[in-house]
Amino acid sequence: MMGLIRAIARHPSGRIGAAIVLIYIVAALLAAAGLTPHDPLQQFRIDRLKGPNGTYWMGTDLLGRDTMSRLMLGIGQSFTIAFSSVALATLAGTIIGLVAAWWGHLWDGVLMRIMDVLLAFPAILLAMLIVAIAGTGTWTSIAAIAIVYTPIFARVVRGPALSLKQRDFVDAARTFGSSQGFILTRHLLLNLVAPLTVQVTLALAWALLTEAGLSFLGLGTQPPAPSLGVMLSESKNLMTQAPWLMLFPGLAIMLGILGFNLFGDALRDILDPKTQGRAA
Amino acid sequence: MTLLTVRDLRVGFGRDPRANEVVKGVSFTLGAGKTLAIVGESGSGKSVTALSVNRLVDFGGGRITGGSIVLERGDGSRLDMTTADEATLTHVRGRDVGMIFQEPMTSLNPVHTIGAQIEEAFRLNRGLTGEAATRAAREALERVRIPDAAQRLKYYPHQLSGGMRQRVMIAMVLASNPRLLIADEPTTALDVTVQAQIMALLAELREELGMAMIFITHDIGLVAGIADEIMVMQHGVAVEQGSLDAVLDNPQHDYTRHLLNAVPHFTFGNTVRDDGTRNGQPPIVTVDNLAVRFPVTRGLFRRRTGAVHAVDGVDFDLVPGETLAIVGESGSGKSTTARAILGLVQATRGRIDAKSGRSGRPVQMVFQDPYASLNPRLNVEGLLAEPAIAAGQRVDAKLRERMVTLLERVGLSRDALTRYPHQFSGGQRQRLCIARALMLNPDVVVLDEAVSALDVSVQARVLDLLIDLQREFGLAYLFISHDMAVVERIAHRIAVMYAGQIVEIGKAAAVLATPQHSYTRRLIAAVPAVARRRQRFTVDATQVPSLVRPVGYEPPPAQWREAGDDHRVRVEETA
Structure with a gap:
């Protein structure tokens, strides 16, 4: 674990990605602890539509709310949804991929065809469809995004699992009489940690974007609670009078996705089996 | 007349080739x-x-850091390959220096017929097209003794x-009629009888075409029949x-002596082990009329059209302390x-x-490839604990003590426990696999080509270890191998398998000294041996039946005949 952290610190772009992700997490934690510069929901009526200044670092909106405080809370909201949905997708996708690869035949055919159907829809459309059926709310957002990204994890797991299943060490384990659960966890899952880690990081970036998209369309987080998508949506009529309202959430989304992508690429380089010789 | 003169060649790899010299x-x-x-x-x-x-070393990241390689070309001019430009080199590679590689599947393009690929070679090197190229390709296939050459031109590599x-x-x-052929381990991936065929073919072609050859191999026994000169290399030095x-x-040189000693010398059954234990004890494993068949299906509905009879009617038994080798x-x-x-x-029958x-x-079993049979993500303690966990034992101090005892017994130290497989060499990994197989104190260990992937000197030491362990723990071995010389060193009894059946x-x-079945004879004749270097082999293109x-x-019931005390042979059909 320490070796991994050191390797990321050495990786030129991974460093930047990790730093961005870390800053976001700190901001979100501070907001969750109530340590924002101002109350994110309080309306300072006299300070409406103020540009960035000494008191309000990122300005205020139409109702006089502090953009920076709302941004921090919004990041927290977006991250909660992104992390929960990716965690769910990883869990479901890994189980589906393992079952399909291990038992094969009918299981493989049925499960992977369902995954193919899900994968055929554009992510945001599928998420909208699910929210439209189930209604809006934080939990439905999490579920919708999780369902959208499950097929990707199922595929990432199934491919390598199929080839690991054929490896001699799995046969060796069978000759000892190891149980299926033991083989699945110790021999398959343990060897899938590296590709899964990379996929999780990259999926976080997509989940962030999908969540912002849903909120922008009014299907995700509901006002007055802030999220990056909601803030963008609220700013769109004031684009010319108060460009900072659009600029900061937009930048926050862009940098967040960039951060996860850089971090994921670095992990991919570090965990690549070809360079596996040294890092155990 | 010298064709090639290499002087003080130095080759390095990496960013600083001079610091990382591989050839010195x-x-x-x-x-x-x-x-x-x-x-x-x-x-x-x-x-x-x-x-x-x-x-070609340039394409693998190597750099020639010193020395000269002077090649005499077809027109009599001399060329220093170390300083030649890429255009000249391409020409030389096509015309003057041919090369064959270890793995023939990856050197052929799978989406073109072999005919098209040979014609391509003739087109590029001789400028032949159309009819002429096809005819040349057919003749080339005939020259390498492929039967039905005209038909085979339409085949794909697979x-x-x-x-x-x-x-x-x-x-x-x-196709390019080269003056020099470089053969890089051309028979390592092939079976022993096929290896003998290819070696015989190369020897015949050399005589016919008068080409020079550089033959690279790890098997000093193999070169005996073909080489005029030998260069032994170690750590980049001749x-x-x-x-x-x-x-x-x-x-x-000591290293040459070491190599010659390490190569298992095949002696036609003169040096088999004499500590056999077959004297009426009950067998520990009995296999009776074993058959394994894999279905062959065709079409959308997986209609069964037949079966691959992978194993058919195999019987044998194994008594404690004995090694039965299965060769084929x-x-x-x-x-x-x-x-x-x-x-x-799953056995179909038997x-x-x-x-x-x-x-x-x-x-318990030890697999062929020591790199694939150990989970790379587990350390040695985790690897050795697995059989015990599977048997319901707890991982405690007592179990760890057993791990250490076994590790030391197979020649590894106590601190190996916390290391991972990639930190060991191939031979050490195979020792780990052996230790793992012994964790549950088995009676029988199945060794599936367990020493085939190892270098000869490592192979010899692992074989010695296996024999010691057999005596110490009274193990019975089922030793699967294609290498007759290795089998001679470890086996008490031998079963020869051919096309899914035991033929002898x-x-x-008895089996090695007086082989009775024609296939056993062929197998033994194909073993390369330093002692038999004068012997010439003819090209035999017999194919294994489908x-x-x-x-x-x-299959019709097997007819057996006795060929002496504990020596049975399957009666061959006279066709």
């Missing part, structure tokens, strides 16, 4: 029509030396066996070079037999009785 000053000369064998173990720099001659593919590669190289007889009969070529069903005994494949002696799982079984000395049978086919 090698010199040799090669006369026209002569054969030089470069012998060494993996990492000795033998391949890099040969690849430097046609500068439709041919490994030996056939290697012949196709040779045919392509011959430790000994000289004429064939001088090097083999009177080796000067790839596809003979020997590994399938082993896997059926361990329950890794009985396998393994008495549970000292533990609940009396049969009996005492090792094992695919129609649905419901049952």
Whole structure:
């Protein structure tokens, strides 16, 4: 674990990605602890539509709310949804991929065809469809995004699992009489940690974007609670009078996705089996 | 007349080639029509030396850091390959220096017929097109002794066996009529009888065409029949070079002597073990009429059109403390037999009785590839603990003590416990696999080509270890191998498998000294041996029969005849 952290610190772009992700997490934690510069929901009526200044670092909106405080809370909201949905997708996708690869035949055919159907829809459309059926709310957002990204994890797991299943060490384990659960966890899952880690990081970036998209369309987080998508949506009529309202959430989304992508690429380089010789 | 003169060749890799030299000053000369064998173990720099001659080493990241390679070209001019430009080199590689590689499947393009690929070679090197190219391709295939050449031109690489593919590669190289052929371990991936065929073919072609050859191999026994001169390499230096007889009969350098000793010498059953234990004890494993068949299906509805009879009607037994070797070529069903005994494949018919002696799982297995049979993500403690966990034991101090005892017994130290597989060499990994197989105190260990992937000197030490362990723990071994010389060293009894059936079984000395079945004779004749270097082999293109049978086919009952005390032979059909 320490070796991994050191390797990321050495990786030129991974460093930047990790730093961005870390800053976001700190901001979100501070907001969750109530340590924002101002109350994110309080309306300072006299300070409406103020540009960035000494008191309000990122300005205020139409109702006089502090953009920076709302941004921090919004990041927290977006991250909660992104992390929960990716965690769910990883869990479901890994189980589906393992079952399909291990038992094969009918299981493989049925499960992977369902995954193919899900994968055929554009992510945001599928998420909208699910929210439209189930209604809006934080939990439905999490579920919708999780369902959208499950097929990707199922595929990432199934491919390598199929080839690991054929490896001699799995046969060796069978000759000892190891149980299926033991083989699945110790021999398959343990060897899938590296590709899964990379996929999780990259999926976080997509989940962030999908969540912002849903909120922008009014299907995700509901006002007055802030999220990056909601803030963008609220700013769109004031684009010319108060460009900072659009600029900061937009930048926050862009940098967040960039951060996860850089971090994921670095992990991919570090965990690549070809360079596996040294890092155990 | 010298064709090639190499002086003080140095080749390095990486960012600083001079600091990472793999070949450190090698010199040799090669006369026209002569054969030089470069012998060494993996990492000795033998391949890099040969690849430097046609500068293919550049594409692998190597840089020639010193020395000269002077080649006499077809028109009599001399060319220093170390300074030639890429355009000239391309020309030289096509016309003057041909090369064949170890793995013929990856050197052929799978989406073109072999005919198209050979014609391509003729088009590029001789400018032949259309009819003329097709005719030349057919003649080339005939020259490498492929039967039905005209038909085979339409085949794709995957439709041919490994030996056939290697012949196709040779045919392509011959298209340019090279003055020098570099053969980089051309037979390592092939079965022993096929290897003998390819070696005989190369020897014949050399005589016919008068080409020189550089033959790279790790098997000093193999070169005996073909080389004029030998160069032995170790750590990038040529430790000994000289004429064939001088090097083999009177080796000067310690390493050459070591290699010659480590190569299992095949002696026709004169040096088999005499500590056999077959004197009426009940067998620990009995295999009775074992058959393994894999269905062949066709079409959308997976209609069964037949079955591959991988193993058919195999019987044998194994008593404690004895080694039964199963020999045969790839596809003979020997590994399938082993896997059926361990329950890794389902037996279609027949009985396998393994008495549970000292533990609940009396049969354990060691696999061929020590890199693939250890989970790379577990440390040694985790690896060794697995059989015990599977048997319901707890991982406690007592179990750890057993791990340490076994590790020390197989020649590894106590601190190996916390290390991971990639930190060990191939031989050490195989020792780990052996220790793991012994964790549950088995009665029988199945060794599936367990020493085939190892360098010869490592192979010899692992074999010695196996024999020691057998005596100490009273183990019975089922030793699966294609290498007769290795089998001679470890087996008490031998079963020869061919096309899914045992064709001959009996005492090792009897089977090796007086082989009765025609296939056993062929197998023994194909073993390369230093002692038999004067012997010439003829090219034999016999193919293994297809094992695919129609649905419901049952082989006729086997007829056996006794050929002496504990020596039985299957009666051959007279066709």
